[in-house]
Amino acid sequence: MKTVFRWMLMVGMLALLSSCAAGFWSQSYSQREASSVVDYLYPKGEPVVPDMVTHLTLPVKVGIAFAPEGGRGSVLSEEKKLELLGQVKTVFEKYPYIQKIDVIPSSYLRPGGGFENLSQIGRMFGVDVVAMVSYDQIQFDDPNALSFLYWSIAGAYVIKGDQHDTQTMVDTSVFDINSRKLLFRAPGVSAIKGTATAVAYHEVAREARSKGYEDAVQQMIPNLEKELAAFKERIKQDESVQIHHSEGYHGGGSFSWLALLMVALTGLTLLSRRQQSA
Amino acid sequence: MPAILFALLCGAVWLLPAHAADWLSFDRAALWQGQWWRLWTCHLTHYTLAQLSTDASIIVILGFVLRRYLSALFLAVSLLLVLPLISGLMLLLMPEMSSYRGASAVGALLWVWLGCTLLYNSRVFSFSFWLGGCIISLLATKIIVEKWALLPPISNLPEYVQIAWQAHLLGAVSGLLLSILWQHSHQAALAKNRLSAAD
Numbered sequence: 001m002k003t004v005f006r007w008m009l010m011v012g013m014l015a016l017l018s019s020c021a022a023g024f025w026s027q028s029y030s031q032r033e034a035s036s037v038v039d040y041l042y043p044k045g046e047p048v049v050p051d052m053v054t055h056l057t058l059p060v061k062v063g064i065a066f067a068p069e070g071g072r073g074s075v076l077s078e079e080k081k082l083e084l085l086g087q088v089k090t091v092f093e094k095y096p097y098i099q100k101i102d103v104i105p106s107s108y109l110r111p112g113g114g115f116e117n118l119s120q121i122g123r124m125f126g127v128d129v130v131a132m133v134s135y136d137q138i139q140f141d142d143p144n145a146l147s148f149l150y151w152s153i154a155g156a157y158v159i160k161g162d163q164h165d166t167q168t169m170v171d172t173s174v175f176d177i178n179s180r181k182l183l184f185r186a187p188g189v190s191a192i193k194g195t196a197t198a199v200a201y202h203e204v205a206r207e208a209r210s211k212g213y214e215d216a217v218q219q220m221i222p223n224l225e226k227e228l229a230a231f232k233e234r235i236k237q238d239e240s241v242q243i244h245h246s247e248g249y250h251g252g253g254s255f256s257w258l259a260l261l262m263v264a265l266t267g268l269t270l271l272s273r274r275q276q277s278a
Numbered sequence: 279m280p281a282i283l284f285a286l287l288c289g290a291v292w293l294l295p296a297h298a299a300d301w302l303s304f305d306r307a308a309l310w311q312g313q314w315w316r317l318w319t320c321h322l323t324h325y326t327l328a329q330l331s332t333d334a335s336i337i338v339i340l341g342f343v344l345r346r347y348l349s350a351l352f353l354a355v356s357l358l359l360v361l362p363l364i365s366g367l368m369l370l371l372m373p374e375m376s377s378y379r380g381a382s383a384v385g386a387l388l389w390v391w392l393g394c395t396l397l398y399n400s401r402v403f404s405f406s407f408w409l410g411g412c413i414i415s416l417l418a419t420k421i422i423v424e425k426w427a428l429l430p431p432i433s434n435l436p437e438y439v440q441i442a443w444q445a446h447l448l449g450a451v452s453g454l455l456l457s458i459l460w461q462h463s464h465q466a467a468l469a470k471n472r473l474s475a476a477d
Contacts, residue, residue: 058438097438232437243437251304251372251442253380253449254329254433255336259420263389266413267339270396273405274346 034136035069037173041132043112054179054241056128058249059099062174063127064088067134068111076135076213078106084217088133088172091224102127115180122177129183130175135216137168139209141201162201166192168212170220183241186227188220280354281341281388284322285334288381291322292330299323304378309369317362317369323379328434333381340388347395348460356456360387364448371444378442380435383449389417390453391460398461421446 064085066076076084085103092101102125110117118130141164173185190212196204235241291299304320305313324330344353364383368375396410424443433441 095438097436249375250325250439251368251375251378251445252325252329252433252435252439253333253378253382253385253442253445254435255332255382255385256432256434257332258432259416260332260335260339262413262416263336263339266392266409267343269409270343270406 030138030140032136032138033069035067035134036136037067037132037134037171040067040109040112040134041114041118041175043114052179053239054176054181054183055244056176056235056241057244058097060097060129061099061127062092062101063104063121063125063130064092064101065104065109065121065130065132066106067132068106068109068113076210080210080213081106084213085133087217087221088131088224091221091228092131095228100127104130115177118175118177128177130177132173132175133170134173135168135170135213137166137209137212139167139205139212140165141205161195161197163193163195164201164205164208166190166205166208166212168192168209168216170213170216172220172224181240184227184231186220186223188216188218188223190215190219279341279345279350280357281337281344281384284357284381284384285337285341288322288324288330288334288337291319292324292327304365304368306369306373306376314362317365318358320365320378321361321381321384324381325379325436325439326434329380332434333385336385337381337388340385340392344388344392344395347399348391352460352463356460357384357387360452360456364445364452367448368442368445372442375440375442378445379439380442380445383445383452386417386446386449387453387456390414390450391457393417394454394457394461398457417446417450421450 066081066085082103082105089101089103092098104121104125108121108124122128122130141162143161143163168190169187170189171185171187174183175181176183192208192212192215194204194208235243291302294302301313302316302319303323304316309316324333341353361384365378368378393410393414396406396413400406400410421443424441424446435441
């Protein structure tokens with residue numbers, strides 16, 4: 001009788017322990033957060049781009065902002081967003097044909113605000129062109145083979161039985177506010193994988209998501225520089241984009257290589273004729 | 279020789295730190311505040327190495343060809359007097375231009391001077407006569423194309439800089455006037471020499 005009682009006590013305790021540990025046992029799941037330029041600028045659906053010539057007045061005034069996220073909030077705090085936008089700003093800062101770059105806080109952008117909201121921002125900040133940064137991040141959590149050790153309470157603290165996979169894409173789209181035309185865009189992606197204990201998982205996952213954004217922005221910056229350089233070349237041929245110079249412009253006097261070639265040929269001709277006559 | 283020295287000075291200014299070049303370039307506000315040295319020095323400053331290379335090379339070639347026809351002293355004095363005149367006219371006539379860099383006004387000046395010299399010193403319809411006319415016409419075409427933007431700009435300027443065709447025009451007009459002045463003073467000197475030889 002005593003032995004039966006002991007067995008029953010052990011089974012009972014084991015059941016209690018396992019129910020505690022079950023709190024750490026997790027199923028595979030994923031979570032996603034995204035902000036979309038299309039949802040922000042074209043809330044009514046199909047994008048309509050008026051067929052008009054884009055007039056860019058140099059030097060250009062640029063605003064940089066994160067596209068507002070539609071649903072729940074993001075792991076990105078406003079402070080973090082401003083920090084990342086500051087990194088994007090450095091790409092534009094080095095070009096003398098960009099007069100000023102303003103970082104626009106998220107509170108000024110209304111979800112689904114469209115170009116009406118963008119025009120308001122343009123007037124408010126005095127910018128002609130806006131670089132919209134959007135993102136799409138998905139994080140997968142899968143328990144690995146070691147997670148069965150969560151059945152012991154201690155295992156949940158020391159065994160890294162959860163693995164996460166964080167995929168991030170950020171994209172900067174540069175729009176001319178007046179003509180509503182997309183001038184150019186540049187993407188950046190990152191993938192972060194890692195493991196964590198059940199207890200520390202949420203903290204580690206949050207850090208991975210934050211780092212995912214940082215890495216994606218870092219990867220986007222060279223792409224943005226490349227696209228900006230390509231855009232400079234493209235507008236020389238593109239008749240739908242016209243460049244104007246504002247008052248207070250920089251002037252320069254210059255001859256082309258062709259002129260140099262002609263002068264050199266003239267010089268050579270005169271010298272050779274002089275030698276012949278001598 | 280003065281032209282080569284001018285081109286060397288352009289190169290030396292390019293090698294200066296950026297803030298030093300800023301002190302030498304054409305800056306409307308600074309000029310009105312009394313920094314008048316910029317009227318001379320703005321022609322020595324450049325935005326890009328490519329702009330400097332083409333401008334300086336053209337000045338060197340034209341200066342080398344012209345050395346046979348001109349006195350070095352006359353060219354040096356002419357440049358010293360004409361350069362601030364060109365910059366001063368730009369200051370007065372182009373109020374919307376806040377800054378300017380480039381030696382192309384000097385290039386245009388020498389270009390027209392060479393063209394006119396060839397026209398003066400050659401028989402009518404000879405090869406040199408046609409060559410002189412041709413190089414003046416080419417410069418005139420360049421200025422017209424720049425003024426009315428008839429073709430996409432072909433220059434070594436950065437995107438944010440607008441071609442100051444007025445500087446080329448002022449340089450060309452200066453070249454024309456200087457060539458006439460030189461020709462007359464040269465002819466007068468020759469006549470004087472002939473008279474003194476006859477006496």
